[in-house]
Amino acid sequence: MVVDDLVWQSIEPWMIEIRRGIHRHPELGLETPRTARLVETTLDELGIAHSRPIAHGVRGVLAAERRGPALLLRADMDALPIEELNDLPFRSEIQDRMHACGHDCHTAMLLGAARYLKAREAELRRPVVLMFQPGEEGPGGAVPMIEAGILDGVEAGMMVHVDSDLEAGVIGLREGPAMGSCDDFRLTIHGRGGHGSTPHQGIDAIFVATAIVQAWQAVVSREQDAFDPLVVTVGTIHGGYRENVIADRVEMTGTIRAMSPAARKRAVSRVAEVADGVARTHGARVEFVLEAGYPVFMADVPWTQSARRILTEELGPEAVREIPPTLGVEDFAYVAERIPAFCIAVGIAGPALTTGLHSAGLIVDERGLKAGAAALAAMALRS
Ligand SMILES: [Zn+2]
Numbered sequence: 001m002v003v004d005d006l007v008w009q010s011i012e013p014w015m016i017e018i019r020r021g022i023h024r025h026p027e028l029g030l031e032t033p034r035t036a037r038l039v040e041t042t043l044d045e046l047g048i049a050h051s052r053p054i055a056h057g058v059r060g061v062l063a064a065e066r067r068g069p070a071l072l073l074r075a076d077m078d079a080l081p082i083e084e085l086n087d088l089p090f091r092s093e094i095q096d097r098m099h100a101c102g103h104d105c106h107t108a109m110l111l112g113a114a115r116y117l118k119a120r121e122a123e124l125r126r127p128v129v130l131m132f133q134p135g136e137e138g139p140g141g142a143v144p145m146i147e148a149g150i151l152d153g154v155e156a157g158m159m160v161h162v163d164s165d166l167e168a169g170v171i172g173l174r175e176g177p178a179m180g181s182c183d184d185f186r187l188t189i190h191g192r193g194g195h196g197s198t199p200h201q202g203i204d205a206i207f208v209a210t211a212i213v214q215a216w217q218a219v220v221s222r223e224q225d226a227f228d229p230l231v232v233t234v235g236t237i238h239g240g241y242r243e244n245v246i247a248d249r250v251e252m253t254g255t256i257r258a259m260s261p262a263a264r265k266r267a268v269s270r271v272a273e274v275a276d277g278v279a280r281t282h283g284a285r286v287e288f289v290l291e292a293g294y295p296v297f298m299a300d301v302p303w304t305q306s307a308r309r310i311l312t313e314e315l316g317p318e319a320v321r322e323i324p325p326t327l328g329v330e331d332f333a334y335v336a337e338r339i340p341a342f343c344i345a346v347g348i349a350g351p352a353l354t355t356g357l358h359s360a361g362l363i364v365d366e367r368g369l370k371a372g373a374a375a376l377a378a379m380a381l382r383s
């Protein structure tokens, strides 16, 4: 089994060291120069060729001369604008920035897999492309790397993501619709102001806003198939001046999450339509601005099934679980729209974990790194 290879005894602490170094210096969005440089330096040390398809994204390649389509392995490198609460020796050194989504772990795992694979490069049956991307938490690093040709000659793509619901050492798999789509919106309601004692002389934008919020939930509960999940959340609502003034304007923002492209398309148009219809009914007018986000992540069924078989053999049956889908999003979904792609959830729950991902108190059980790296390496060797 790959996971039992004695070489992990030296790779594992090396990966943890890399992960802690990245954790101390989190970078945001597409601006990950330090992490990209670290990746390049490490690939140089390993003797792995690399290039920069985009400003702060790195492409490495193993067994480049091998014929046949490549397998792409992806790690993201960006952090979140969160102030870290943990008092660890490798705590984030930059205020209001933290690797709270575990992308520090992903980068370290992919480097660990690269080091392992370099030693067994002669056994690789196909080229292996390493994709280190920035901007996963927004505005998206996958699309610019795809446009720069990262998928050229690639047959399938594999990504890892840490999972705080799985214990360290365990990996999770999900085929089909695995992660949701995300579309954010801003709605401005234009009514007409007036005195609070004479609402009939104005058009109350606050009243219209409440009617729209209610009507949107009917789109979810009365129009949507209960077996095809949909969430519409209003996250902010602002309007009004004082207690006795009819508000002429309200602004709301929210997010639409769906688990199928059809539900997504329908929900986006219904949210806009219903807002318009309800506003008209009450004599108001709306402006609806949609900010389309990541699509549904469709994990390829044959590839996920083959990963289940291979990883059960290479990590042991007790280390492989089925996991539920999530309405969280992932920009690797754009890769999955173009080629077969799948995701491995990597358990990082340990005794110190009390909160989940995107939380200022996230404490990763670093024993998970070895399982993630071994999964990447095993798929590269055997698929
Ligand atoms: Zn995240």
Ligand SMILES: [Zn+2]
Binding pocket: 101, 102, 103, 136, 161
């Ligand atoms: Zn993430």
